[in-house]
Amino acid sequence: MPPKISRRGFAKTFLSTSLAVAPAFQVLVRAQGAKLPFATDNERINKARDVALGVLKPSPKELEHGLRLHAESLVFETYGFAPRAALDGLKFGEFAAGGASDAELTDLREEMMMTRWATDAQERKEFLEAFRAAGVTCIFQNTGEEGSDPLRLLKRLARFTHATDLAREDCSKAAQPEDIAAAKRAGRLCLYFTTNGVPLRQQWESTRDELRLIRIFHQLGVRMMHVTYNRRNPLGDGAGEPNDGGLSDFGHAAVAEMNRVGMIVDVAHSGWRTSLEAAKASKKPMVASHTTCGGVYRHFRGKPDEVVKAICDTGGLIGICGIPRFLGGNGDIGVFLDHLDFAVKKFGAEHVGIGLDTAYTSRFEEAERAKVPKRPGGGSPLATSSPRWEHLWPVDDYRPKPHADASLAWTNWPLFTVGLVQRGHSDATIRKILGENMLRVARANWVA
Template sequence: MRAGDSNFPTNRRRFLKTAAALSVLGAAGASSRHVRTAAAAEAAPLSPPNEVIQKARAAALEVLQPSQKDLEHGLELHANSLVFESYGFAPRAAVDGQRIAKAMEAGASEAELNDLREELPMIRTATDPAERKEFLEAFRAAGVTCVFQNAGEEGNDPLRLIKRLARFTYATDLLRDELFKAATPDDIVAAKKQNRLCLYFTANGVPLRQQWNHVRDELGFIRVFHQLGIRMMHVTYNRRNVLGDGCGEATDGGLSDFGRAAVAEMNRVGVIVDVAHSGWRTSLEAAQASQQPMVASHTTAAALHRHIRSKPDEVIRAICDTGGLVGICCISGFLGGEGHIGTFLDHIDYVVKKFGADHVAIGTDIAYQSRNAAAEAAKIPKVTGAPRRAPRWEALWPEGSLGGRAAPSLAWTNWPLFTVGLVQRGHSDDVIQKILGGNILRVARAVWESRA
């Protein structure tokens, strides 16, 4: 949607009021000359967003220091753009601490408790009124239309993958008047026009039968999960699997013969190939094998900061050659440097200048967390003498590759200020709208329309 559309003023006012613009930031530490704008004045009569969102905005403005002109233009542009995140997480609810405590008292197994810890933040956004209210507040404050939502747990076991998919399907069913599961790219476009929110589902692994009878049989669940709503799949997570090597492995043998068959089947069925967590050689060979646009949905540029989760120029070029893209994430340790919103913008600038504006998106890989999380966690009894939980199989993070504090300026609700930052960097409105959602929408549409 462009600024010239007839409903532009209405949408602008709605967004600025929902986000409470930036009128409250003067008291939060940002320079008043950067926040006392006409846009802020327009929002002033309404209640400001919660203090977590306010503080995050203040942190971003402290880094950006935008002019009044850039701030107002960025907010207007964001409000009227289709914002489609290439990989991320919808805001998360707090767990129900009392429910987990009762389960522990009843003798629930560790597996049952893990299921509860996983399930509750995903479904309580729909089942608990207070969590639902905060969920929608955060989503609206971000000005995001659609998230390519992690809806499949890390790994290849269909029974594990389907649990997370079921939970997000359940939540979107209950929230359907405000948040729905998008089945096609056209659904995402319609959501923007209707001022609704939606999720487009991805899985952190390719579902495999693991019976090893023959290749076609082993890959049969790709179509099944596509029919259930999954539109993108990771080739690997951090560990080596039968398709290829993950980014956490010390050596990278590349894409296996079976991995090539999996890429071909994803191309055929209409599932986007994602190498965000794959090793560099595996990523390169997956791009060379893919006949459809593919992605590294949440990564960084290794040329700016070498990290296991970054991608070197050779890999980025191969991905671009498919018609695909790289999504830049918001994890400070992966970005390097100052690790704040300015560093994040540096990575976007690098990809735009080196590979073209058609090949970059934003996949934050972070989530807004309910303000009730700590209070609910405090209700869960601490078990003295309990053994420390071992890292999960898939969670292979070499020493020093994971950790560090998250930068407040990169909070998920700061999406409007990502746009302001892009305006400051001199990108045209057309380029910014591609980065905000146009590019990943194009890839999603190309892969959807190519399905057999």
């Protein structure tokens, strides 16, 4: 058996060279002229990698193989978030002192988080460093708040459209699947847009009229939509509801319209019966973009085998998320790999992806928050968020291990590939999981 590399040994190698690999691999990569997307001196990223390596304990050969394969692969996250920028503390404080409401402050904070990487040089550098450290080509980016209100959905969509317009030379909006493949060939980064709900006019004059915004949002660049969030809506029941009535008549019409328009159907947050019936209704490959396998750990945000099989029968996939509470057990990278293993063996390598549902946040966030003055009563103007109606999260007693979140950090993507190598998956299977499957589903749904 090849010798295992220790956490300390990995960290020492990582910090003493520009590459997190054995010297032999460094020579090989230089000889091939390849670019490694995961080399960084960012202490936060390296600490998270160290935690993950402490769980994985790969041999030098496994590490070398996994990192090289990751660098060569098209990596398309099935659902997630681009690196988040720090807010501008002084500007935020001025806005708060000027009498801005809590809703306005929440809006401003989100706008800064989603767009400052495109307008601030320091944040741009941080954004690109994290993105390249992850070795991700494209993220199916959340660009719409939870719910069906079109005006709420438009805000986040506008922000990411604005940011990718301004910084398109570094990170662009992908309009169609071939843009993603082209980005990989060119060594560029891109985002593909999704929303956390189907936009509804709320006029209820007719089914066709109520659903016509799906086409409008498709024209604005959205390519995937949640059927529900955690609560019941006119389409069906969310995963947080105690009872699941399944996909409604209106929900069937919505799925048909999404198929017609070219919008991928996503049941990540839908109840099990609603998910099953949506899969049976869809005529195109559909997804549960960020979920877990109920056959490994039963959780309301996971999907039981029957539901996963129905999704796979459409030609679609499930994306395994990186939320410890949904994964169960230790909730770390090892358990995450257990879910991937199970899905591949039970349902086939063609139907598995990764959608972490987590994000990297700028290292400068804490310092910027410290610049925001307290309110006269002593409270912080940053404390403006209250639980949204859509955020129905049934209480459980799960307690993840302290290391779990760090081991699954968004920037640890290259180590997910190393872990898959350790589990004995072929290069072809790993490439499918990393991005080829999601690209195939995107192509199967594409309508101009």
